[in-house]
Amino acid sequence: MIAINFSLAVALFAVLFLAVFFGLWVCAKRQKDKDLSLDDRFIWFCGVCTYTYINTRDDGFSTCPRCGSYNKK
């Protein structure tokens, strides 16, 4: 049998607790980053004036806010 004294048990528990807490924190941070990132479908690139813009309403065609030309995905 392995003898574990009280302070070692407390230290092990603290390390374990911190590891779990850190793991949860990393997971939460990753989830937050995922929420903030924008979907590729909404980023449009104008072929006429090379303007990059965001449009979440249209799907197939979109109007460039700078030059007004139609852009296709």
Ligand SMILES: [Zn+2]
């Ligand atoms: Zn344009």
